Amino acid sequence: MIRITSPSRLHLTLIDMNASWGRIDGGAGISLESPHITISAEKSEAIEVIGESLLKERIEAAVRNVLPEGQGIRIIIEEDMNTHVGLGSGTQASLSAAAAVNELYDLGMSVRDLAIAVGRGGTSGIGVASFESGGFIVDGGHRFSDKGSFSPSSASRADPAPVIFRHDFPDWNIVLALPDTQGAHDAKEVDIFRKVCPIPLNEVQEVSHIILMKMMPSIIENDIESFGHAVNHIQSLGFKRHEVKLQHQAVRDVMALMQESGAYGAGMSSFGPAVYGIVDNKEDAAYVMEDVQDHLDRTIGGRVIVTKANNSGADIREV
Template identity: 60%
Template structure:
């Protein structure tokens, strides 16, 4: 039996949805210790997926894209990442399923080859890199002539962008607020890209400046105050600004509450509704988690979690029969 444990991720922002100098996308993100996805797999005569019904279709489709002809697999989804909330569940489900087939049948493919086979990473490469190595990640996007359009990963067919920078993330507690609603996805997500892109070049330049000259140095120097300031700044500019603007009021209230009550930086991951806040200590993080849980209970509903970064990729264990 093969067992795979894969991580969720925060997507802090896309960088360039203007493409004037020839590249598009790019982004920064943080791999998370929890919530995560866990599945087990064994060889079978047909394709069978047990467990989480929401992700079953994606897992089945991904497995079929890798399976040798006339072979099957039985996959049991034992733990899932909430879907369409901004934690990267689609990428982890697809790559985990592909990795299971890869291990069961000894195909010898790399993580990036698996990502290409299942069509993930066509806009953001953060989820693929999180599966591969974890940590804090910066990817370099794609040549616009190869991609040809502003579009989300689910509607893009280019390989994941190159990882330009990867660093262990400090042991800073991270509070997650997972509101009881869904973020933009599928056709709605495609429509948003069409509506707001290209992003004005000056905003793209501002995003790049904040990442290069504030966020990355703060990360390397473990300067929480400056890293938090960069996170806060990124909520107000570029494509992230547009992602923030479409959030329901209770989600925006949590972003501000975290910032006012102990989080050095807070923001929305991907299209949301997940809000994250980075705290200075476990006691501060737990206090903030409890307060945010009360906010969710009194408004939109949902769950507040306390986690931290995961500085390693997915875990694959077991072997061939």
């Protein structure tokens, strides 16, 4: 039997939803230790997925995409995470299931091969790279001629985007708020891409400049103040500006509250509603966490946790 624990991820922003220079998408993100998905798996005569989870059907579908004909597998969902909250649960569930088949049947497939087989990474490469290696990641998007449209991963069959920068994320604390609501997904997500794209080129250029000349150097130099400033800045630019604007006011208020309570930077992951704040010590993290939890309790509900970056990717081991 094997056990796989995969990270979640923060998707900080898409970079280029203009495509006038021939590429589209691109993104920056951070792999997280928690929340995470944990499954155990062993060979079986049939396909069996055990556990109460909204990810159950996705796991079974991923298994069927890679399982050799006539073989079976028994998967137990030990831990899962919320769906459609901006943490990449779909990609991690699919890759975990596919990786279980790959290990048990010695298929020799790479993480990229598995992602292609299960249809993940068609817009953002952050989730696939998080599973593979963890850390802070910037991906280079896709050729627009290959993809052909502005669309989310759920509606794209493009291969996972290439990673153009990967570095261990510093040992900073990340306060993660999970409001009791869901972000856009499925048909609604597709419709948003159709309506707001292309993003003006000047905004794309500004986002690119911030990532290249502020966010990436701040990771290398362990400069939490500059990183926080970059996070704050991108919330009102490009595609991220539209993602934030779609949120319940209580979700937008969480970002402002985190900054007021001591976070160096606060932003929303993907289509939300997950909001993260970057702090440098446990005392500040506890203070921010308390303020945000009180806010959620008084408004739309939800929970707040403190986590850190995952700098190693999915943990796959025999048990």
